[in-house]
Amino acid sequence: xxxxxxxxxxxxxxxxxxxxxxxxxxxxxxxxxxxxxxxxxxxxxxxxxxxxxxxxxxxxxxxxxxxxxxxxxxxxxxxxxxxxxxxxxxxxxxxxxxxxxxxxxxxxxxxxxxxxxxxxxxxxxxxxxxxxxxxxxxxxxxxxxxxxxxxxxxxxxxxxxxxxxxxxxxxxxxxxxxxxxxxxxxxxxxxxxxxxxxxxxxxxxxxxxxxxxxxxxxxxxxxxxxxxxxxxxxxxxxxxxxxxxxxxxxxxxxxxxxxxxxxxxxxxxxxxxxxxxxxxxxxxxxxxxxxxxxxxxxxxxxxxxxxxxxxxxxxxxxxxxxxxxxxxxxxxxxxxxxxxxxxxxxxxxxxxxxxxxxxxxxxxxxxxxxxxxxxxxxxxxxxxxxxxxxxxxxxxxxxxxxxxxxxxxxxxxxxxxxxxxxxxxxxxxxxxxxxxxxxxxxxxxx
Amino acid sequence: xxxxxxxxxxxxxxxxxxxxxxxxxxxxxxxxxxxxxxxxxxxxxxxxxxxxxxxxxxxxxxxxxxxxxxxxxxxxxxxxxxxxxxxxxxxxxxxxxxxxxxxxxxxxxxxxxxxxxxxxxxxxxxxxxxxxxxxxxxxxxxxxxxxxxxxxxxxxxxxxxxxxxxxxxxxxxxxxxxxxxxxxxxxxxxxxxxxxxxxxxxxxxxxxxxxxxxxxxxxxxxxxxxxxxxxxxxxxxxxxxxxxxxxxxxxxxxxxxxxxxxxxxxxxxxxxxxxxxxxxxxxxxxxxxxxxxxxxxxxxxxxxxxxxxxxxxxxxxxxxxxxxxxxxxxxxxxxxxxxxxxxxxxxxxxxxxxxxxxxxxxxxxxxxxxxxxxxxxxxxxxxxxxxxxxxxxxxxxxxxxxxxx
Numbered sequence: 071x072x073x074x075x076x077x078x079x080x081x082x083x084x085x086x087x088x089x090x091x092x093x094x095x096x097x098x099x100x101x102x103x104x105x106x107x108x109x110x111x112x113x114x115x116x117x118x119x120x121x122x123x124x125x126x127x128x129x130x131x132x133x134x135x136x137x138x139x140x141x142x143x144x145x146x147x148x149x150x151x152x153x154x155x156x157x158x159x160x161x162x163x164x165x166x167x168x169x170x171x172x173x174x175x176x177x178x179x180x181x182x183x184x185x186x187x188x189x190x191x192x193x194x195x196x197x198x199x200x201x202x203x204x205x206x207x208x209x210x211x212x213x214x215x216x217x218x219x220x221x222x223x224x225x226x227x228x229x230x231x232x233x234x235x236x237x238x239x240x241x242x243x244x245x246x247x248x249x250x251x252x253x254x255x256x257x258x259x260x261x262x263x264x265x266x267x268x269x270x271x272x273x274x275x276x277x278x279x280x281x282x283x284x285x286x287x288x289x290x291x292x293x294x295x296x297x298x299x300x301x302x303x304x305x306x307x308x309x310x311x312x313x314x315x316x317x318x319x320x321x322x323x324x325x326x327x328x329x330x331x332x333x334x335x336x337x338x339x340x341x342x343x344x345x346x347x348x349x350x351x352x353x354x355x356x357x358x359x360x361x362x363x364x365x366x367x368x369x370x371x372x373x374x375x376x377x378x379x380x381x382x383x384x385x386x387x388x389x390x391x392x393x394x395x396x397x398x399x400x401x402x403x404x405x406x407x408x409x410x411x412x413x414x415x416x417x418x419x420x421x422x423x424x425x426x427x428x429x430x431x432x433x434x435x436x437x438x439x440x441x442x443x444x445x446x447x448x449x450x451x452x453x454x455x456x457x458x459x460x461x462x463x464x465x466x467x468x469x470x471x472x473x474x475x476x477x478x479x480x481x482x483x484x485x486x487x488x489x490x491x492x493x494x495x496x497x498x499x500x501x502x503x504x505x506x507x508x509x510x511x512x513x514x515x516x
Numbered sequence: 517x518x519x520x521x522x523x524x525x526x527x528x529x530x531x532x533x534x535x536x537x538x539x540x541x542x543x544x545x546x547x548x549x550x551x552x553x554x555x556x557x558x559x560x561x562x563x564x565x566x567x568x569x570x571x572x573x574x575x576x577x578x579x580x581x582x583x584x585x586x587x588x589x590x591x592x593x594x595x596x597x598x599x600x601x602x603x604x605x606x607x608x609x610x611x612x613x614x615x616x617x618x619x620x621x622x623x624x625x626x627x628x629x630x631x632x633x634x635x636x637x638x639x640x641x642x643x644x645x646x647x648x649x650x651x652x653x654x655x656x657x658x659x660x661x662x663x664x665x666x667x668x669x670x671x672x673x674x675x676x677x678x679x680x681x682x683x684x685x686x687x688x689x690x691x692x693x694x695x696x697x698x699x700x701x702x703x704x705x706x707x708x709x710x711x712x713x714x715x716x717x718x719x720x721x722x723x724x725x726x727x728x729x730x731x732x733x734x735x736x737x738x739x740x741x742x743x744x745x746x747x748x749x750x751x752x753x754x755x756x757x758x759x760x761x762x763x764x765x766x767x768x769x770x771x772x773x774x775x776x777x778x779x780x781x782x783x784x785x786x787x788x789x790x791x792x793x794x795x796x797x798x799x800x801x802x803x804x805x806x807x808x809x810x811x812x813x814x815x816x817x818x819x820x821x822x823x824x825x826x827x828x829x830x831x832x833x834x835x836x837x838x839x840x841x842x843x844x845x846x847x848x849x850x851x852x853x854x855x856x857x858x859x860x861x862x863x864x865x866x867x868x869x870x871x872x873x874x875x876x877x878x879x880x881x882x883x884x885x886x887x888x889x890x891x892x893x894x895x896x897x898x899x900x901x902x903x904x905x906x907x908x909x910x911x912x913x914x915x916x917x918x919x920x921x
Binding site for chain 1: 532534535536537538539540541542543544545546547561563565566567580583584585586630634662666668669670671672673674727731732735736737738739741798816817818820848850851852853854855856857859860861862863865881883885920
């Protein structure tokens with residue numbers, strides 16, 4: 071039982087994280103481990119400053135809390151007057167969605183078998199020089215207490231397999247991969263056909279990919295790449311912590327401003343299952359669905375209690391920490407471009423010469439966003455052409471949002487077990503993203 | 517059966533700065549222990565976060581031998597070395613007051629800008645022991661300054677960054693360095709008409725490192741395929757893994773499996789020749805290669821090839837020796853990457869015109885392209901420390917690259 075003192079706001083977040091990691095290289099086992107880590111993060115707020123402690127000493131949470139109280143200054147009007155404290159929601163809720171189907175209960179042998187069952191397919195290519203197969207899972211139980219009276223318990227689960235092949239042909243090399251992700255082990259649909267298709271496409275790329283002439287071209291992004299584009303180009307700019315006390319940003323990011331093409335709508339939702347499922351954020355706010363852009367107009371942004379209080383807006387459930395080593399900051403959950411009304415074929419038919427970006431290695435975004443493609447193809451007269459080697463595609467964020475000229479009629483949302491979102495010192499945070507096929511009339515390709 | 521143990525402890529105090537105000541202080545205590553046991557050419561590993569019963573951890577590691585993970589037992593025997601570096605650069609009890617003082621001075625000195633970021637002081641220790649009578653111990657402390665800077669009238673999330681991990685703390689030097697960047701920030705210059713060299717950081721090394729692991733190279737899937745022992749870059753290019761205590765921050769002289777490079781330095785490229793690959797005990801044994809002494813692992817993971825301490829060695833004492841006239845200093849890039857053929861694409865968000873140790877003004881956004889074999893080959897000019905800054909210790913590659921305006 072945690073004893074909170076008057077004159078301060080405080081909360082305690084505890085995560086009990088189970089994870090599995092299995093790795094094979096060239097069919098030989100390199101790693102096989104199951105780990106459990108339990109840590110706590112404690113926050114005290116006195117109306118002027120936040121004081122934090124991260125600890126593995128779960129028996130000493132009360133004394134850690136007392137240490138933080140000792141350096142803070144009590145304010146006995148805090149609960150009546152402080153806008154941040156007023157914002158915090160109070161919930162008493164248990165929401166265990168994955169306990170009955172936990173990856174903790176799946177024998178290690180079955181996790182190994184998931185990988186080894188497709189080794190033949192993974193090593194099927196003539197030019198395959200090295201292969202890797204990963205299985206990763208995580209089951210976390212969270213418990214949250216606050217001095218306003220919240221007591222929440224919920225869980226999160228993800229699992230997945232990743233198959234990677236490195237190809238070589240003389241001086242030419244290429245890496246390709248395919249991912250399978252689910253929220254339960256039984257939901258993982260690993261198939262040899264998909265792995266073999268990945269190998270075949272990688273070999274085709276290795277043999278036939280040609281360099282591009284750097285320039286400005288029309289580009290079509292596949293749904294996964296559209297997702298990373300949404301995340302990098304606009305999602306980070308919707309995180310309201312950069313607006314605190316900044317009048318210029320408040321003017322620039324005034325809700326109702328036109329920021330993109332009419333057809334463009336982007337939302338963020340922690341309610342959807344997958345990598346970005348966050349039923350309660352790390353300061354106890356219930357998950358929401360927020361439209362960041364609706365029909366090209368800025369309609370919302372992502373908040374913690376501090377930013378919502380500062381801007382006089384509602385909480386959105388986006389205060390997240392990567393684990394109990396860190397304090398929650400404003401982060402995305404599942405960020406998605408909504409589908410449009412064209413078929414994929416119609417999008418391609420409009421392009422006489424451009425590029426199709428099928429998969430990516432990484433992305434980043436400030437005023438300029440950058441995506442490093444992995445598999446990319448030329449588009450010639452509306453048809454998919456040869457594979458091409460592209461280092462990066464880039465553009466100014468707002469110019470590019472206005473250059474979107476077509477969206478396909480179906481959106482896909484993607485989850486991941488490797489990588490994640492980075493912001494400042496906190497990486498990798500589990501997020502999801504997605505969208506439809508997105509056509510952009512001009513983008514820098516190099 | 518043989519065993520080894522690694523205990524790592526990090527105690528940190530971190531101050532957060534938001535919009536010219538210190539708004540939080542965080543204390544973190546992180547203790548990690550791993551025990552690895554070796555038997556029958558296999559390894560069993562058990563790790564713990566926090567205080568643990570080492571006997572029970574040892575028993576878990578023995579149980580984990582049944583996972584059947586092949587790994588050679590090649591323990592370093594009879595070695596002993598201890599290095600304790602006490603910098604006491606920014607004591608934990610001073611960090612709050614000194615951070616407030618720095619922020620206040622920055623806000624007063626540069627009133628047209630908003631400062632956010634982190635200031636952290638960290639004490640790190642690592643102890644490696646094994647039952648072949650080897651004990652290594654390393655302890656140090658340092659200061660991290662990481663600032664994001666934004667113009668008050670700017671609509672960007674941030675316009676430029678500044679910071680470094682250092683063994684000392686100097687408010688005067690930090691304020692001075694920030695001035696080097698901001699005093700000419702609003703002076704917008706055209707691109708020099710003459711062909712000028714580009715000054716870029718060592719980030720491009722990161723793109724290459726995955727291709728230098730022994731497994732990747734020996735499989736034939738590396739961009740350096742077949743080039744071990746051959747000249748791949750200009751003869752002045754030297755790339756090393758530097759674990760010398762004087763040069764590196766928070767990197768012990770030993771790696772996570774107790775390997776130590778001779779002289780605490782391991783050359784990957786020397787005289788432009790690809791000399792060595794990144795290895796750890798398993799890959800070194802498998803391929804008969806020298807140990808790069810750079811194995812890394814999660815606290816309870818199997819070691820793999822890492823590249824802590826990777827750096828390019830300066831080719832001269834001063835940047836002025838390399839730049840005769842003006843150059844373009846790349847301050848902020850947005851991502852960037854390299855194709856398997858070595859073609860680089862670097863979108864540049866902020867660049868300055870550099871001349872004779874001074875930054876003269878800023879340039880419009882552009883992108884850089886070039887091939888890594890040319891950038892470090894026929895277009896390579898040299899490597900030197902950036903002489904524009906005092907607190908920030910930055911190494912720059914000087915090369916000719918294509919500027920796409």
